[in-house]
Amino acid sequence: MPSKPIPGSSGDVLTSLPSPYQPHAATGLLHLPRFLAKCKIVKQQGALPASYAKNYKRGCDRFLSQHLGIDPAAVEKIVFESATDAEIDAKLQAILPADMRAPQWNRRYVQMGMTPAGREFLTEALTAMGCADRVDEIKSVPDLMDFDEGRIE
Numbered sequence: 001m002p003s004k005p006i007p008g009s010s011g012d013v014l015t016s017l018p019s020p021y022q023p024h025a026a027t028g029l030l031h032l033p034r035f036l037a038k039c040k041i042v043k044q045q046g047a048l049p050a051s052y053a054k055n056y057k058r059g060c061d062r063f064l065s066q067h068l069g070i071d072p073a074a075v076e077k078i079v080f081e082s083a084t085d086a087e088i089d090a091k092l093q094a095i096l097p098a099d100m101r102a103p104q105w106n107r108r109y110v111q112m113g114m115t116p117a118g119r120e121f122l123t124e125a126l127t128a129m130g131c132a133d134r135v136d137e138i139k140s141v142p143d144l145m146d147f148d149e150g151r152i153e
Contacts, residue, residue, distance in 0.1 A: 006130035011051025020142035026089045028102040035061045039079035067105045112141040
């Protein structure tokens, strides 16, 4: 039977976050729903658990923002100042480029972790989670997120 993460090995786990593979309805961009959900948690609770705070507005949040040519803090500000998802989407449309190059971003995103350095990172992360036997199955950073949050058995 394949291993499962040792509880607490990656810190607190937010199973309520959207899968990294869920596209944003208005743009088609992967990861954007996760970034927005993290912003909403910070707005409501003041902070994310340490296991997520270390990459908040950094890591994939920043890579997506760089792809779009915007500051991650601008996305956070939109969420903080908006009352509804429709308002968030409208304000995002105002700062996003006309051509978001969603297919290019989505392809790059789903391949994060597939370089030699990325494979080393995934191996280290899975080993720390007590799941070194899953290295050949968890192929990307989005896979690792889904695995850690229980969406991959």
